[in-house]
Amino acid sequence: MKSVKVAKASKFSLVISEIAPDKSISHRCAMFAMLAEGTSEITNFLRAEDTLNSLKIVEKLGAKVIDDGITIKISSNGIKESDDILDCGNSGTGIRLFCGLLSSADGHFVLTGDEYLRRRPMKRVTLPLRNIGAKLDGRDNGDLAPLSIRGASLKAFHYNSKIASAQVKSAMILAALRADGECSYTEPELSRDHTERMLKGMGADIEVDKLTTTIRPMKKLLSPLKIRVPADPSSAFFFAVAAAITPDSNVILEGVTLNPTRIEAFRALERMGSVISYDITDNKYEPIGNIHVKYAPLKAITVENNISWLIDELPVLSIAFACAEGISFVKNAEELRVKESDRISTVVNNLKTCGIEVEEFADGYSVKGGELQEAAVKSYGDHRIAMSFMIAGLRSSMKVDDVACVNTSFPNFFELLKKITKIDIED
Ligand SMILES: O=C(O)C1=C[C@@H](OP(=O)(O)O)[C@@H](O)[C@H](O)C1
Numbered sequence: 569m570k571s572v573k574v575a576k577a578s579k580f581s582l583v584i585s586e587i588a589p590d591k592s593i594s595h596r597c598a599m600f601a602m603l604a605e606g607t608s609e610i611t612n613f614l615r616a617e618d619t620l621n622s623l624k625i626v627e628k629l630g631a632k633v634i635d636d637g638i639t640i641k642i643s644s645n646g647i648k649e650s651d652d653i654l655d656c657g658n659s660g661t662g663i664r665l666f667c668g669l670l671s672s673a674d675g676h677f678v679l680t681g682d683e684y685l686r687r688r689p690m691k692r693v694t695l696p697l698r699n700i701g702a703k704l705d706g707r708d709n710g711d712l713a714p715l716s717i718r719g720a721s722l723k724a725f726h727y728n729s730k731i732a733s734a735q736v737k738s739a740m741i742l743a744a745l746r747a748d749g750e751c752s753y754t755e756p757e758l759s760r761d762h763t764e765r766m767l768k769g770m771g772a773d774i775e776v777d778k779l780t781t782t783i784r785p786m787k788k789l790l791s792p793l794k795i796r797v798p799a800d801p802s803s804a805f806f807f808a809v810a811a812a813i814t815p816d817s818n819v820i821l822e823g824v825t826l827n828p829t830r831i832e833a834f835r836a837l838e839r840m841g842s843v844i845s846y847d848i849t850d851n852k853y854e855p856i857g858n859i860h861v862k863y864a865p866l867k868a869i870t871v872e873n874n875i876s877w878l879i880d881e882l883p884v885l886s887i888a889f890a891c892a893e894g895i896s897f898v899k900n901a902e903e904l905r906v907k908e909s910d911r912i913s914t915v916v917n918n919l920k921t922c923g924i925e926v927e928e929f930a931d932g933y934s935v936k937g938g939e940l941q942e943a944a945v946k947s948y949g950d951h952r953i954a955m956s957f958m959i960a961g962l963r964s965s966m967k968v969d970d971v972a973c974v975n976t977s978f979p980n981f982f983e984l985l986k987k988i989t990k991i992d993i994e995d
């Protein structure tokens with residue numbers, strides 16, 4: 569799929585029940601099933617490239633996976649050495665969490681990924697894991713994939729992380745489950761907490777006290793997961809912004825996880841003036857429900873706190889900034905530079921191409937609200953950049969090149985966008 573042309577939209581009113589299932593939770597379902605005794609049963613698993621790669625890896629590691637198209641059943645008899653490399657594709661979550669899971673497994677493993685993933689930093693997990701005895705290596709002294717792991721015994725640890733990263737935290741929690749004593753992990757700001765919630769739900773001995781998670785090693789295998797994966801708020805947010813920038817529009821996004829560490833972008837949109845309500849309908853592992861977003865004129869805001877709670881949504885939030893009155897700022901967001909693309913420069917370059925005044929800083933950018941111009945922009949191979957600028961097209965028409973990357977997280981994005989406007993896909 570080479571490019572997409574998105575036509576300017578007129579007002580719409582939609583209820584969307586088919587938002588892509590949560591990517592973070594789906595990865596964890598596949599991996600955590602390997603720690604359980606018995607069969608985990610997962611419905612609404614995200615069938616997108618990133619998470620299907622994790623599922624394939626789990627199979628290569630010896631798990632039995634039965635998929636009837638609705639429920640995925642995973643049973644494991646311990647992690648086995650694979651006779652092949654383990655390809656995480658585009659997924660930072662995949663590769664970093666597998667580092668934690670495999671550090672103590674019996675055998676030798678090689679993790680790799682696509683050209684984008686092979687450029688992303690891995691020292692954030694390989695160094696702390698090496699410090700507790702893991703035998704991990706890779707290019708640039710363990711910073712770049714392909715990574716090789718020789719499973720080893722791990723020492724108990726107390727780790728103070730300098731970055732609020734759920735991927736690092738989860739890798740260390742997975743390692744801690746098999747370390748030789750009680751471990752703790754402290755982060756500077758709470759990052760998404762699916763790992764803690766899900767593993768606790770499976771019976772792991774994990775306690776969370778503000779920014780510190782204490783983990784006692786597993787004495788026995790955990791209980792299997794029985795879970796329906798909720799919709800992904802990071803995917804839902806594209807359609808929240810669609811309604812927020814299209815006069816007289818509104819959207820109801822159904823069955824989304826309302827985990828407080830995941831809905832900060834909706835809170836930011838509320839601060840900008842959108843009318844948003846939340847309605848909890850379920851609560852297993854975490855609160856789940858519907859989010860209703862109504863158009864209202866937008867005003868500029870500064871986003872600088874709890875950045876990890878909206879890090880993936882910042883590209884499309886920036887489209888809302890471009891449609892708001894005043895200058896919005898993103899600060900403390902240097903982590904954006906090490907995602908699938910350097911999202912500070914890719915957002916800034918594309919907004920400039922659309923005639924918006926922007927300024928780039930080391931840790932963020934500013935966006936002066938104005939009129940988005942019809943333009944042709946690039947995805948830089950990054951799914952969130954591709955989808956963000958397709959949403960910008962609802963305001964001004966837009967051609968976005970290189971959009972196959974959308975399949976990493978949200979394969980039915982195009983189908984849903986078609987409910988709002990006309991799109992031409994060039995294969
Ligand atoms: O743990 C996770 O599932 C994720 C954590 C975040 O990355 P960091 O841990 O690098 O902040 C986020 O950007 C990513 O999309 C998913």
Ligand SMILES: C=C(OP(=O)(O)O)C(=O)O
Nearest residue numbers: 658659660661662880907
């Ligand atoms: C950063 C992302 O994912 P990952 O780190 O898993 O590649 C994302 O989905 O925006």
